Amino acid sequence: xxxxxxxxxxxxxxxxxxxxxxxxxxxxxxxxxxxxxxxxxxxxxxxxxxxxxxxxxxxxxxxxxxxxxxxxxxxxxxxxxxxxxxxxxxxxxxxxxxxxxxxxxxxxxxxxxxxxxxxxxxxxxxxxxxxxxxxxxxxxxxxxxxxxxxxxxxxxxxxxxxxxxxxxxxxxxxxxxxxxxxxxxxxxxxxxxxxxxxxxxxxxxxxxxxxxxxxxxxxxxxxxxxxxxxxxxxxxxxxxxxxxxxxxxxxxxxxxxxxxxxxxxxxxxxxxxxxxxxxxxxxxxxxxxxxxxxxxxxxxxxxxxxxxxxxxxxxxxxxxxxxxxxxxxxxxxxxxxxxxxxxxxxxxxxx
Amino acid sequence: xxxxxxxxxxxxxxxxxxxxxxxxxxxxxxxxxxxxxxxxxxxxxxxxxxxxxxxxxxxxxxxxxxxxxxxxxxxxxxxxxxxxxxxxxxxxxxxxxxxxxxxxxxxxxxxxxxxxxxxxxxxxxxxxxxxxxxxxxxxxxxxxxxxxxxxxxxxxxxxxxxxxxxxxxxxxxxxxxxxxxxxxxxxxxxxxxxxxxxxxxxxxxxxxxxxxxxxxxxxxxxxxxxxxxxxxxxxxxxxxxxxxxxx
Numbered sequence: 001x002x003x004x005x006x007x008x009x010x011x012x013x014x015x016x017x018x019x020x021x022x023x024x025x026x027x028x029x030x031x032x033x034x035x036x037x038x039x040x041x042x043x044x045x046x047x048x049x050x051x052x053x054x055x056x057x058x059x060x061x062x063x064x065x066x067x068x069x070x071x072x073x074x075x076x077x078x079x080x081x082x083x084x085x086x087x088x089x090x091x092x093x094x095x096x097x098x099x100x101x102x103x104x105x106x107x108x109x110x111x112x113x114x115x116x117x118x119x120x121x122x123x124x125x126x127x128x129x130x131x132x133x134x135x136x137x138x139x140x141x142x143x144x145x146x147x148x149x150x151x152x153x154x155x156x157x158x159x160x161x162x163x164x165x166x167x168x169x170x171x172x173x174x175x176x177x178x179x180x181x182x183x184x185x186x187x188x189x190x191x192x193x194x195x196x197x198x199x200x201x202x203x204x205x206x207x208x209x210x211x212x213x214x215x216x217x218x219x220x221x222x223x224x225x226x227x228x229x230x231x232x233x234x235x236x237x238x239x240x241x242x243x244x245x246x247x248x249x250x251x252x253x254x255x256x257x258x259x260x261x262x263x264x265x266x267x268x269x270x271x272x273x274x275x276x277x278x279x280x281x282x283x284x285x286x287x288x289x290x291x292x293x294x295x296x297x298x299x300x301x302x303x304x305x306x307x308x309x310x311x312x313x314x315x316x317x318x319x320x321x322x323x324x325x326x327x328x329x330x331x332x333x334x335x336x337x338x339x340x341x342x343x344x345x346x347x348x349x350x351x
Numbered sequence: 352x353x354x355x356x357x358x359x360x361x362x363x364x365x366x367x368x369x370x371x372x373x374x375x376x377x378x379x380x381x382x383x384x385x386x387x388x389x390x391x392x393x394x395x396x397x398x399x400x401x402x403x404x405x406x407x408x409x410x411x412x413x414x415x416x417x418x419x420x421x422x423x424x425x426x427x428x429x430x431x432x433x434x435x436x437x438x439x440x441x442x443x444x445x446x447x448x449x450x451x452x453x454x455x456x457x458x459x460x461x462x463x464x465x466x467x468x469x470x471x472x473x474x475x476x477x478x479x480x481x482x483x484x485x486x487x488x489x490x491x492x493x494x495x496x497x498x499x500x501x502x503x504x505x506x507x508x509x510x511x512x513x514x515x516x517x518x519x520x521x522x523x524x525x526x527x528x529x530x531x532x533x534x535x536x537x538x539x540x541x542x543x544x545x546x547x548x549x550x551x552x553x554x555x556x557x558x559x560x561x562x563x564x565x566x567x568x569x570x571x572x573x574x575x576x577x578x579x580x581x582x583x584x585x586x587x588x589x590x591x592x593x594x595x596x597x598x
Contacts, residue, residue: 089568090567111375112399123376123377124375124376126371126557127559129554130558182394229561230585246592264582276587277588279586281561281584282584
């Protein structure tokens with residue numbers, strides 16, 4: 001698939017510049033666009049249960065968001081920003097170095113440069129192959145403590161002050177801290193929505209995928225060749241069994257977030273979802289259709305985002321594109337605090 | 352004390368790339384390859400990162416040389432990674448098995464199977480003291496049955512089995528053993544397998560860095576016994592203790 005197929009016009013004004021609460025809305029009062037092959041409907045997120053049939057399994061990401069943006073100091077560059085994308089272990093991290101929240105870089109840095117992250121000595125080990133804005137960085141001290149002390153949530157230029165506090169980034173399902181950026185598809189869920197879902201016979205299961213920093217636009221001409229970086233994931237036994245059972249029984253499985261699709265697809269063995277843990281950098285595109293879910297709740301993704309290729313493999317490309325045209329026309333808001341989109345396919349018969 | 356690694360076949364290709372990656376993280380290194388000049392050039396480059404680098408030119412099939420490598424690691428104080436990377440393709444151009452020169456097959460087994468096993472035997476006490484990891488570099492030829500790759504593939508299949516058997520034998524001890532297929536890479540060895548052909552569409556060894564970053568961050572018990580593909584889109588740990596998540 002050519003990257004041009006991921007492009008569309010999104011008016012600049014259609015972006016959430018802060019949490020919906022600042023716009024006088026509760027979390028579950030953001031808009032919900034429901035797209036199926038039959039057409040598109042407009043609702044509020046709290047209406048979600050209306051669009052899901054009893055027996056549906058919703059799979060959510062239980063990762064909690066870290067205050068992963070840290071002040072840094074580089075002798076040649078002065079004050080910079082270190083957005084900690086992914087913790088590998090043993091003092092090794094994948095980090096995006098930026099001039100500021102609104103200015104990405106590139107920065108004139110080299111392998112072997114020593115600098116400071118939140119006052120702690122750090123060393124540039126190697127650029128990530130194919131993604132030169134991301135660096136492997138060695139930090140000997142405890143970066144989680146530094147985050148607790150001086151970290152702030154990663155944000156970009158479109159957010160307006162006062163900037164949201166870390167608590168505003170946590171979803172109802174957040175349990176295990178590790179995401180650099182909020183798994184935002186889960187943010188509109190409230191207890192009343194979950195209660196309404198349960199009373200309609202809709203079950204929830206949880207996986208964990210610690211999301212790294214936002215992927216940029218797809219740069220490869222062929223979407224399939226886009227390089228992704230790996231993210232830690234865990235599909236527990238209960239979630240694996242719930243998805244496998246729903247598929248066998250022909251009940252719909254709906255992922256809450258692209259992270260959930262990536263985690264489930266990463267452990268699909270052709271017959272079932274296996275319990276597993278590790279790192280995944282699976283790129284999902286229409287040439288590699290999804291097998292584990294029939295639907296997806298997600299935000300609205302920017303032109304040329306790799307996530308759009310994933311959406312095209314959950315629902316037909318025409319449905320997604322028509323939905324996006326609808327969202328633009330109706331003035332939906334993009335980005336992590338914006339509106340929500342439910343893509344539903346007919347349940348596939350058990351394989 | 353800094354972590355340390357022994358890397359064989361370290362003057363070029365994958366071995367050199369992994370050596371640079373570890374040196375940049377502050378690892379102390381013992382590196383080896385047969386050619387003195389190339390090895391010393393690699394050592395000079397690695398020393399830019401400020402860590403200790405002991406470069407010993409020699410042949411891994413030579414018992415005395417292996418003892419020198421282990422002694423050098425002991426000198427560094429510990430051993431966290433044994434990176435068994437040095438390999439031979441065997442006879443080139445790659446002959447079909449039906450006509451494979453048996454002398455060269457035996458030589459390939461000496462280099463690709465016996466030597467890495469012998470180096471494991473030599474360094475195991477040190478690795479156990481440090482809770483270390485043994486990485487044996489394999490190939491898709493170990494499984495593919497590709498015409499022409501039979502000689503090399505046999506040795507790598509044997510090395511895979513050595514990795515798995517060792518992992519089982521050492522289970523419960525503080526050392527992990529993994530087998531890694533790095534995938535096709537633009538290296539001298541790959542060029543030797545395709546003499547005269549253009550291999551510029553193969554990625555440079557740097558493409559495997561995310562995998563090494565991940566692997567060397569894992570506790571040995573989480574990965575021991577596994578066979579990984581460094582260019583795959585996911586890497587999993589052993590039957591993890593998966594907590595059920597209440598939602």
